[in-house]
Amino acid sequence: MSPIIEINDVHKNFGHLKVLNGVSFDIERGEVVAVIGRSGSGKSTMLRSVNRLEKIDRGRLVVCGHVVSDPSVDLHQLRRDVGIVFQSFNLFPHLTVRENVALGPRVARKLGRAETAKISEAALARVNLLEKLDVYPEQLSGGQQQRVAIARSLAMEPQVMLFDEVTSALDPYLTGEVLGVMEDLARGGMTMLVVTHEMEFAKRVANSIIFMNEGRVWERGPGGMLDDPQTLELRQFVGKT
Amino acid sequence: MSYQFEFADVLEQWPLFLKGIRLTVQLSALAVVFGFVVGLLTAIGRRSDTPWLAWSCGAYVEAIRNTPLLVQIFIVYFGFAALGWKVSVFSAATAALIINLGAYTCEIVRAGMDSINKGQIEAAECLALTKLQIYRYVILVPALEKVFPALASQFVLLVLASSVTSQIGAEDLTAVASRIQSETFRSFETYITVAIIYIVLSYLARVLFWAVGLIVFKRRRRLGLAF
Numbered sequence: 394m395s396p397i398i399e400i401n402d403v404h405k406n407f408g409h410l411k412v413l414n415g416v417s418f419d420i421e422r423g424e425v426v427a428v429i430g431r432s433g434s435g436k437s438t439m440l441r442s443v444n445r446l447e448k449i450d451r452g453r454l455v456v457c458g459h460v461v462s463d464p465s466v467d468l469h470q471l472r473r474d475v476g477i478v479f480q481s482f483n484l485f486p487h488l489t490v491r492e493n494v495a496l497g498p499r500v501a502r503k504l505g506r507a508e509t510a511k512i513s514e515a516a517l518a519r520v521n522l523l524e525k526l527d528v529y530p531e532q533l534s535g536g537q538q539q540r541v542a543i544a545r546s547l548a549m550e551p552q553v554m555l556f557d558e559v560t561s562a563l564d565p566y567l568t569g570e571v572l573g574v575m576e577d578l579a580r581g582g583m584t585m586l587v588v589t590h591e592m593e594f595a596k597r598v599a600n601s602i603i604f605m606n607e608g609r610v611w612e613r614g615p616g617g618m619l620d621d622p623q624t625l626e627l628r629q630f631v632g633k634t
Numbered sequence: 635m636s637y638q639f640e641f642a643d644v645l646e647q648w649p650l651f652l653k654g655i656r657l658t659v660q661l662s663a664l665a666v667v668f669g670f671v672v673g674l675l676t677a678i679g680r681r682s683d684t685p686w687l688a689w690s691c692g693a694y695v696e697a698i699r700n701t702p703l704l705v706q707i708f709i710v711y712f713g714f715a716a717l718g719w720k721v722s723v724f725s726a727a728t729a730a731l732i733i734n735l736g737a738y739t740c741e742i743v744r745a746g747m748d749s750i751n752k753g754q755i756e757a758a759e760c761l762a763l764t765k766l767q768i769y770r771y772v773i774l775v776p777a778l779e780k781v782f783p784a785l786a787s788q789f790v791l792l793v794l795a796s797s798v799t800s801q802i803g804a805e806d807l808t809a810v811a812s813r814i815q816s817e818t819f820r821s822f823e824t825y826i827t828v829a830i831i832y833i834v835l836s837y838l839a840r841v842l843f844w845a846v847g848l849i850v851f852k853r854r855r856r857l858g859l860a861f
Contacts, residue, residue, distance in 0.1 A: 446756060472762040483757035487775045487853050496771060501762035529853055542757075549761060 397422045397553060397584050398443065403452035403462075405438055405608075412438045413449065414608030420586060422552075425579045427595035428588045430605035431630060436588045439605065440555050443586065444475040457552050473501065476546030477555040480562055482538045484530040490517065490541050491526040497549045516544040520574045536567030540574055547578075554578065556587040572598075592619060592631065604630065643818040644827055654810030655831060661724070661806060662793040662839070665731035669792065670785075672732060673739020678769060680744055691740065698737035704798050706730050711802045727799035727806075735792050742784050746777035779851045783861055786843040790836050797832075807831060 396419035405413035412435045420426050428436045441447045442454060445461050445468060454461040457474040484493050494513040498504045504512065517523050520540035530538050539559055546554060556575065560568040572594050579585055579598050589595055595602050596616035604612040606626045612618060622628040679691035698706065710730040714721045721729075750773050758772040778785070800809035807828060815824040848855050 444760060446760070468759075469762050469764075472760050475760075477757075477760045479753060479757065481753050483751070483753040485754060485758075485772055485776075487779065487851070496758075496763070497761040500767050500771060529857065532857075545757075545761070 394422065396420055397424075397457055398586065399453070399455040400439075400443075401453040403439070403442065403449050403454055405435075405442065405447060405449045412608055413442070413452075416452070416605075416608065416610055418603060418610050418613060420553075420584065422584055423582050424601070425583075425585045425587065425599045426601050426603060427599035428586065428603045428605060429590070429592070429595060429630070430611075434605040435608040436605045437557055440477075440557050440586060440588050443553075443555055444472055444477055446477075469501070473549055474552045475555060476549055476551035476553070477557065478539070478542050478546055478559045480558040482530070482535070482542045482562075484538055484541055484545070486530055489527050489529055490522065490533070493530070493541055494545045494548045497545065502549065512548050512550070513544075516547040517541075519547060519577065520544045534567060535563050536570045539563065539567075539571045543571075543574055543578075553584045553586065556585065556589070558588050558590065560589070560591060595619070606630075637822070639823060640820055641823050641827070644814060644820050644823045647814045647818070650810050650814055651807070651827070651831065654805065654807035655835070657724075657805050658793070658796055658807040658835065661728055661731060661796045661799060661804065664728050665735050665792055665796065666789045668728075668732045669735030670739055670789075672736030673743055676736060676740035677743040677747060680740060681747060695737045695740050698734055699741070703730075703734050703795055704801060706734055707799060707802055723799075723803050727796075727802060727804040731792065731796060731799070734795070735788070738788050739785065742781050742788060743777065745784075746779075746781035747773055749780055750777055775851065779854065782843075782847050782851070786840065786847075789843060790839050793835055793839050794832060 398420040403416045430436045442449050459471045495509050498509045498512050604627045612627050676691045679687050682688050707730040711726040758768045797808035811824050811828040815821040
């Protein structure tokens with residue numbers, strides 16, 4: 394079986410700034426991959442390229458069978474298959490928790506009322522927020538908001554979930570509850586690509602870790618690689634000099 | 635200062651006032667409803683990625699916002715006639731007010747739409763929503779909510795500005811006043827009466843918009859937030 398995500402020699406510039414400089418790696422179905430690296434190493438841009446929030450300049454990117462690097466890719470289909478969760482939650486403030494989660498199934502997937510309700514509630518149950526169905530985002534803590542955002546993506550029943558530094562805006566306590574939900578997802582077999590600064594989480598949950606530097610995959614290996622860095626850059630990054 | 639106020643003759647003309655009020659209300663209501671729709675569509679057009687569409691919407695807005703309402707009314711009224719279309723004074727006046735309000739509404743609504751966090755729009759794109767669906771479900775309500783007070787003020791201004799249509803012979807409240815004062819020779823009293831009627835109309839309009847806000851903006855109502 395071919396990998397669910399194939400990234401091959403991907404390049405991307407913002408003006409004169411080279412952000413992605415030949416990124417290549419594959420992810421198999423069911424794999425959980427953590428992406429670490431310093432700010433500016435291109436990890437967020439790489440992640441956003443996967444569901445085409447950023448257009449790449451060169452290279453080949455195939456996700457769930459969709460050729461993302463092809464300008465004529467079916468964005469609708471791609472985004473039904475790939476969920477993403479952002480650092481800043483990005484919930485819709487005028488909609489209740491239930492409505493936030495139901496929007497995708499109801500409008501994009503055009504499901505009926507009963508099925509939408511079933512899927513939304515199942516998604517909210519997975520993030521342990523069933524008791525908050527009818528409140529508005531502003532009435533929730535940051536951790537709860539981020540869990541709603543995860544449920545909102547889950548309700549699309551995606552094949553891959555992308556996480557873009559989803560705990561960076563949260564205090565350690567709230568970070569814990571969000572990481573807990575992500576760990577459950579990983580155990581449930583979801584394919585996940587996780588850009589994160591949570592080293593412990595990366596070590597414990599990810600099947601492999603990618604260390605990005607200067608817009609490239611600098612090192613890739615299992616969790617243990619953080620204890621035994623092969624390159625100077627990773628050694629510096631994890632503070633083992 | 636020995637002016638003797640004499641309202642009796644003026645107030646005797648109440649059926650005429652009532653007729654004027656009816657026309658002013660009709661004109662304003664039509665202009666607000668359709669002007670809002672025009673403004674909403676133009677705002678979306680102005681934000682579009684299609685250059686000619688964005689440009690034409692921008693040109694319309696600039697043309698209207700940089701010319702007097704009275705001139706616009708004349709252009710519509712005499713323009714229709716010159717083109718050989720027979721339209722009533724009422725239709726011409728309504729059309730001119732819609733065109734005028736549409737441009738101002740466009741700018742207010744656009745400001746609201748521009749203020750929506752880009753992250754929310756991105757999130758909606760990632761839920762596989764189309765552009766139109768994003769406008770409808772993600773942008774519209776919060777955008778309108780943000781600018782609602784400005785929008786309501788603009789609508790009240792329109793009610794007042796509709797008095798200018800009397801210049802092409804629309805029998806609105808102001809036109810009626812002019813008739814009454816020429817019959818009663820009580821100009822001061824007539825216009826004081828008219829001013830009070832406009833104040834009441836504006837106030838009623840504000841109450842109405844406030845009620846509409848309560849209905850449309852469910853979150854505000856449920857969380858008990860005031861405008």
